[in-house]
Amino acid sequence: xxxxxxxxxxxxxxxxxxxxxxxxxxxxxxxxxxxxxxxxxxxxxxxxxxxxxxxxxxxxxxxxxxxxxxxxxxxxxxxxxxxxxxxxxxxxxxxxxxxxxxxxxxxxxxxxxxxxxxxxxxxxxxxxxxxxxxxxxxxxxxxxxxxxxxxxxxxxxxxxxxxxxxxxxxxxxxxxxxxxxxxxxxxxxxxxxxxxxxxxxxxxxxxxxxxxxxxxxxxxxxxx
Ligand SMILES: [Zn+2]
Numbered sequence: 001x002x003x004x005x006x007x008x009x010x011x012x013x014x015x016x017x018x019x020x021x022x023x024x025x026x027x028x029x030x031x032x033x034x035x036x037x038x039x040x041x042x043x044x045x046x047x048x049x050x051x052x053x054x055x056x057x058x059x060x061x062x063x064x065x066x067x068x069x070x071x072x073x074x075x076x077x078x079x080x081x082x083x084x085x086x087x088x089x090x091x092x093x094x095x096x097x098x099x100x101x102x103x104x105x106x107x108x109x110x111x112x113x114x115x116x117x118x119x120x121x122x123x124x125x126x127x128x129x130x131x132x133x134x135x136x137x138x139x140x141x142x143x144x145x146x147x148x149x150x151x152x153x154x155x156x157x158x159x160x161x162x163x164x165x166x167x168x169x170x171x172x173x174x175x176x177x178x179x180x181x182x183x184x185x186x187x188x189x190x191x192x193x194x195x196x197x198x199x200x201x202x203x204x205x206x207x208x209x210x211x212x213x214x215x216x217x218x219x220x221x222x223x224x
Pocket of ligand 1: 079
């Protein structure tokens with residue numbers, strides 16, 4: 001599924017660099033979108049998979065930490081759980097990872113991670129939140145999940161936000177396990193923007209090529 005060939009490293013490195021640049025632009029005062037391909041949220045520190053090679057959202061959050069911020073949130077609205085991002089920050093109390101996604105226990109990738117009882121370990125306990133949804137869930141459940149993640153991140157006092165912006169939860173997506181409408185993505189964008197934080201949005205999944213750009217623009221529209 002996740003092939004390696006000529007150009008793979010150059011593409012993965014450029015994708016990660018795009019995310020780091022978006023993080024710097026966000027801290028400079030305006031929301032920034034990174035069109036990162038290949039995506040990243042399934043990549044761990046030492047492993048790749050699920051079409052991901054380097055964890056772009058993790059790179060963005062790290063760039064924000066290295067710029068001097070003490071606490072950063074990554075909120076992942078891709079239809080699938082970002083097992084790589086969770087693994088990277090699982091024992092840390094400086095980067096919150098929250099994800100709303102299809103229930104991995106119902107046969108969906110990444111299968112072995114993304115369950116509700118994974119809340120972080122050690123110092124990181126309370127800094128990881130998973131909200132798995134039954135397959136077929138629509139706007140109401142999805143947006144309730146996004147709102148819950150925003151509330152938890154705010155309660156932790158995060159100073160900046162990275163959004164793992166997958167749009168494969170769309171009802172029109174041919175591979176989607178969820179049924180989120182275009183209006184649902186717009187509303188998700190508004191919820192994320194209302195946090196009022198410096199924000200970098202990093203592209204993750206999305207497979208309906210004809211409307212992919214529209215779905216991304218729906219989310220970005222929330223940021224004005
Ligand atoms: Zn996905």
